[in-house]
Amino acid sequence: MAASIPIAAVTIVRGAGRKLRHLNGHGVSAPILQRYFTRTLSTKDLVSSDHTDKKIQRRSEKISAAMKAFLKKAREHEIKVNIHTEEYELGRKHLANMMGIHPDEMTKDHINEAIQYLLPSGLFDKGSRPQFKHPKDFLPVNLEFPFDVSGRPHHYQYYTMKPYYYQMMSEAAWRTESLKEEEIRIGLTGQAPKESMTHLTEEFDWMDTKTLIHTFKSTYSETVTEKDHKRFVEVMTKLSKMRLREQDVEFLRQYGSQKSLETKSADSGDDRKFLTDETGRNYKTVNGFRKTAKARVTVYGEGKGSIEINGRGLDYFNNEYAREQILFPLLLTETLDGVDVRVTVEGGGEMGQSGAIRHGLSKALLPFVSQQMCNKLSLAGLLDRDSRIKERKKPGQKKARKQFQW
Amino acid sequence: MITLLRFPFRKSIGYCIHSSLFRFSSLTTCLQRSSSSLRTQITDPTEHAAIHEGLFYTVPQNDVNKLMYNNWMSPHEKNMNKTFQEFCILIRRPALEMMEILKRMNYKYPLSRFLLYGEMNAGKKFTMTHVMHFCKNQNWVLLTVPWANEWNCKRLAVSYNSHKESLFDLPVHSKTLLEDFLIKNTHLIKDFTTSARYEFSEQESSEEGVPLIDLVTFGINRMKFANDVVGALLKELQNLANSDKIKLLITIRGINAFWRKTGQQKEKVKEIHAQQLTLVNQFMDLLQSDTKNAVAMCSVDSWLLYKNDRRLYLPTDLLGKEGIDFLEPFIPIEVTKYSEEEIQKVMDYYEDRRWIQQPEAKTTTGRKQITVLSGHNPYQLYRVCVPL
Numbered sequence: 046m047a048a049s050i051p052i053a054a055v056t057i058v059r060g061a062g063r064k065l066r067h068l069n070g071h072g073v074s075a076p077i078l079q080r081y082f083t084r085t086l087s088t089k090d091l092v093s094s095d096h097t098d099k100k101i102q103r104r105s106e107k108i109s110a111a112m113k114a115f116l117k118k119a120r121e122h123e124i125k126v127n128i129h130t131e132e133y134e135l136g137r138k139h140l141a142n143m144m145g146i147h148p149d150e151m152t153k154d155h156i157n158e159a160i161q162y163l164l165p166s167g168l169f170d171k172g173s174r175p176q177f178k179h180p181k182d183f184l185p186v187n188l189e190f191p192f193d194v195s196g197r198p199h200h201y202q203y204y205t206m207k208p209y210y211y212q213m214m215s216e217a218a219w220r221t222e223s224l225k226e227e228e229i230r231i232g233l234t235g236q237a238p239k240e241s242m243t244h245l246t247e248e249f250d251w252m253d254t255k256t257l258i259h260t261f262k263s264t265y266s267e268t269v270t271e272k273d274h275k276r277f278v279e280v281m282t283k284l285s286k287m288r289l290r291e292q293d294v295e296f297l298r299q300y301g302s303q304k305s306l307e308t309k310s311a312d313s314g315d316d317r318k319f320l321t322d323e324t325g326r327n328y329k330t331v332n333g334f335r336k337t338a339k340a341r342v343t344v345y346g347e348g349k350g351s352i353e354i355n356g357r358g359l360d361y362f363n364n365e366y367a368r369e370q371i372l373f374p375l376l377l378t379e380t381l382d383g384v385d386v387r388v389t390v391e392g393g394g395e396m397g398q399s400g401a402i403r404h405g406l407s408k409a410l411l412p413f414v415s416q417q418m419c420n421k422l423s424l425a426g427l428l429d430r431d432s433r434i435k436e437r438k439k440p441g442q443k444k445a446r447k448q449f450q451w
Numbered sequence: 452m453i454t455l456l457r458f459p460f461r462k463s464i465g466y467c468i469h470s471s472l473f474r475f476s477s478l479t480t481c482l483q484r485s486s487s488s489l490r491t492q493i494t495d496p497t498e499h500a501a502i503h504e505g506l507f508y509t510v511p512q513n514d515v516n517k518l519m520y521n522n523w524m525s526p527h528e529k530n531m532n533k534t535f536q537e538f539c540i541l542i543r544r545p546a547l548e549m550m551e552i553l554k555r556m557n558y559k560y561p562l563s564r565f566l567l568y569g570e571m572n573a574g575k576k577f578t579m580t581h582v583m584h585f586c587k588n589q590n591w592v593l594l595t596v597p598w599a600n601e602w603n604c605k606r607l608a609v610s611y612n613s614h615k616e617s618l619f620d621l622p623v624h625s626k627t628l629l630e631d632f633l634i635k636n637t638h639l640i641k642d643f644t645t646s647a648r649y650e651f652s653e654q655e656s657s658e659e660g661v662p663l664i665d666l667v668t669f670g671i672n673r674m675k676f677a678n679d680v681v682g683a684l685l686k687e688l689q690n691l692a693n694s695d696k697i698k699l700l701i702t703i704r705g706i707n708a709f710w711r712k713t714g715q716q717k718e719k720v721k722e723i724h725a726q727q728l729t730l731v732n733q734f735m736d737l738l739q740s741d742t743k744n745a746v747a748m749c750s751v752d753s754w755l756l757y758k759n760d761r762r763l764y765l766p767t768d769l770l771g772k773e774g775i776d777f778l779e780p781f782i783p784i785e786v787t788k789y790s791e792e793e794i795q796k797v798m799d800y801y802e803d804r805r806w807i808q809q810p811e812a813k814t815t816t817g818r819k820q821i822t823v824l825s826g827h828n829p830y831q832l833y834r835v836c837v838p839l
Contacts, residue, residue: 350823357762358788360826365835368824381819 112196122184129180136177186266207267213300217280220296224287242288247417249285249301251278329412333405335431338393342405346413348385354402355389367399374407374427378414400431489799490539496550496585499542505796507539510584518583522597522631535804541797543574545786546581552782553585553746558698561741564778566706567750569786570764572830575750578786579702582748591698592688593635596628599705600755602730603713611717612678613652618729619717625677625730629670632684639697640664646690649683651676663687682733689737692744699745701737706749706778707769709735735777749778788827797829801836812839 140159141148156177164175192198200208202215224242231238252260254274261267277300285297327346332339352371354361362368375381386406390398407427411419422428436445443449490507493499499508510519515538520529532538549565556563567575583593607623640663649666650656655676657666666687670680692699709731715723725731738747751769753761763769766783789797798818801807811817821839825832 350819352823352826358826358828359823360828360831365824368826372820372823375823376820381823 126180126184129184133177133179140177186263207261207265207269207273209265210261210267210269210273214277214280216296217284220293221280221284221287224284224289224293228288238288240290242290244288245285245294245303247303249281249297249303251281251301327412329409331405331409333401333403333408335400335404336393336397336434338390338397338401340388340390340398340401340405342402342409343387344406344409344413345385345387346383348383350382350384352386353388362395362399364395364399367395370396370399370403371406374403374410374422377422377425377427378410378418380410380413384410384413403427404430489796489803491542495588496581497554497588499547499550499585501547503542504544504547505542505792507541507796507800510538510540510580512538514584514587518587518593518635519580521634522627523580523583523595534806539800540577540581540584541793541800542581543578543786543793545574545784546578549578549582549748549784550585553582556746558744561743562738562745562747564738564747564749564781566766566778566781566783567748567786568764568766568769568783570788570828571753571761572828573786573788574829575752575786576704578784579704579748579750583700583702586698586700587635589698590639591700592639592691594632594685594688594699594701595635596701596703596734597631599703599708600711600752602728603708603711603715603725606715608674609715609717609723610675612729614679615729617727618732619715619720619723619727620678620729621715622674622677625681626671626674628681628730629667629677629684633664633667633671637664643687643691643696645683645687647686649679651679657683678729681730685733685737689740689742689745692742695744697744699742701734701745701747703734703747703749705752705755707751707771707774708755710771710774711755739777749781789829789832790827791822794822794825794827794832797832798836807836807839809839812836 137151137156138148140156141151143163144151144155144159146155160175160177166174168174191200191203198204200212202208202211205211227238227242230236252274254271257274257277258269261269281297281300284293285301289297328343330341330343333342334340352359359368359371362371372381375384388402388405390402392398393401404427407422411422414422438445441449488506490509491499491503493503494508494511496508515532519538524532528538545567552565567578569575583595586593602621602624605624607621610620610622612618612620643663645657645659645661645663645666648656648659655673657669663684666680666683670677670684688697688699691697709725711725713723713725713728715728717723738749751764751766753764753769756763756769767775770778795818798807798821802813807813809817812821821832821835825835
């Protein structure tokens with residue numbers, strides 16, 4: 046039995062080798078393949094110890110070849126770095142001499158000043174102007190051996206060419222999975238969660254493409270693309286919308302900031318004050334302007350969503366776009382059915398009047414809405430008074446831009 | 452009754468149909484929108500009561516073709532009929548009010564005038580169709596003027612009146628009126644004959660005892676005398692109504708056209724006022740007459756006015772002093788825009804007819820946006836749902 050297996054294995058292997066040859070086209074030499082296959086299949090190897098030693102020797106030879114290549118590259122890199130640093134140091138000393146500063150006291154600013162003085166350039170792109178940098182700023186970072194003696198890489202995702210990027214992504218994915226399981230467990234059994242879990246109220250600002258690319262290039266020397274950044278944002282937003290533990294929040298904070306958007310004039314106290322009606326209902330009246338239209342908008346809280354314009358409903362406007370303009374702030378703030386609006390509007394045309402109402406509405410909605418929403422409104426441009434007016438007619442032309450026929 | 456068989460009204464089947472349509476809406480909203488709460492099986496408006504308010508009823512296709520297709524329905528409504536494969540009317544309060552009054556009225560008193568008023572596109576025309584269908588089922592004689600402003604605007608032939616010099620005839624318009632009358636009422640006026648002799652000119656005249664249908668066909672064939680035939684017809688109808696033989700329903704859409712300038716011209720007379728048209732005078736005489744068993748249903752429309760004035764919709768603004776003095780006393784019926792529930796019902800109907808396709812439009816938030824966008828206006832609701 047023991048002898049028959051190797052023979053059978055050899056016959057199988059020969060057939061496989063032939064097939065492989067056909068597949069490759071160039072013709073892998075069958076004896077080499079046979080040797081490889083027989084090495085793995087034969088039972089003699091398992092029995093005899095000489096063969097195993099040889100086997101390890103061969104494997105280590107093979108691996109050490111890779112190791113050798115790596116070492117060679119590392120050495121070359123080191124030499125390169127050393128050369129560059131030497132040059133840099135020399136140049137620095139010369140510069141110091143020229144500028145009349147002691148080389149030890151020379152800082153980066155001094156160097157930049159000197160280079161700008163000595164080699165002025167009018168190029169717009171600052172990256173393409175002459176610069177004088179330490180080699181560690183522009184040469185790629187050299188990592189340590191990414192794999193150990195037996196040839197097994199340290200990082201479990203080494204064979205994806207971006208191990209740290211994929212590590213980050215898979216960690217986020219695993220966290221979502223574990224949170225999902227937690228939610229399922231809570232739903233099924235009805236128990237309280239093991240750790241304190243909260244939904245985050247404010248949204249995250251994730252890293253830009255540029256910052257992401259830069260961080261991965263500088264620390265891990267991996268090239269990350271825009272597609273990768275897109276996926277990154279998707280994965281992180283998905284995680285951030287679940288009920289998170291503290292550790293998850295900390296993990297997320299590495300890659301995005303949670304502070305609310307910068308505030309503008311919407312933060313002032315006056316804008317967010319109510320006035321109370323006789324009946325006890327909160328209201329706010331505000332003027333809105335657009336071109337020559339003036340709108341006086343009063344917004345009443347605790348309403349059912351009725352809109353009144355000059356005594357008529359929203360079909361005061363025949364144009365659908367004009368109506369949508371008025372709806373827009375209500376939709377953004379999600380107060381369609383919580384607020385009553387009453388408007389008197391004068392002047393202008395249809396679109397000007399609707400723009401004025403929109404302006405006034407968004408200003409009047411501020412006290413009924415959270416701070417973050419105020420910032421959103423200001424970012425959306427609803428609180429700005431549109432300063433575009435009709436352009437003046439010029440002499441020598443028919444209209445503002447139209448010229449006479451020549 | 453084909454329209455009824457196509458849609459079984461058992462709740463389970465309706466639910467199955469609708470669960471496929473309302474995939475994206477929650478269960479509770481799905482159950483609310485089952486087909487049994489949308490429609491009634493009752494096609495006879497005589498049986499409609501306040502219970503049925505807010506439901507749709509289908510008008511049988513025969514009635515549609517006979518009553519409405521030729522002159523009454525606008526191309527927009529004809530399109531809806533085609534796409535929806537049926538003609539459904541929403542049962543609303545103004546129509547129900549009017550039908551209640553008609554059911555209980557004492558027809559021995561002289562002519563009573565109803566005036567429908569409301570904002571533009573609020574649904575006055577559909578209430579009129581509803582009442583017309585109701586009267587048709589009760590075998591009334593219908594005399595309809597689908598759009599009174601046609602006499603003012605549509606420039607077809609104008610001729611001088613042979614009997615009175617100051618008045619102008621509109622032969623083509625009166626011919627269409629007579630044709631319309633025939634299509635609607637042949638089965639009712641088969642047996643009636645004229646009661647007097649009418650002279651149209653020196654040679655042409657119609658004798659006493661001539662069947663009414665002959666009189667009307669004479670008017671259709673000889674357009675020259677069509678306007679006189681209309682006058683004769685109106686007198687005959689008055690006589691018949693006074694002698695308790697028929698019940699008469701007069702519908703005039705846009706009655707405030709009677710007191711405006713027309714765009715009609717005739718040779719040297721460039722500005723003809725509506726009061727100078729014979730048709731207008733004939734109808735005004737009819738409206739002020741003391742006929743029993745007759746009801747006049749008029750509507751005031753702001754579409755006639757110039758663009759800047761179209762915000763007005765109250766009768767006092769639209770009719771002017773002359774019109775109000777003429778029409779008083781009348782029974783005013785206001786046709787309001789859609790209420791919240793009615794809008795939901797209408798949107799359910801559109802979903803049922805697969806007019807609304809976008810899934811976002813079927814959700815509650817989507818519907819809210821649509822209601823606000825349309826401003827509760829029936830026609831605007833239709834236009835908002837068109838691209839959806």
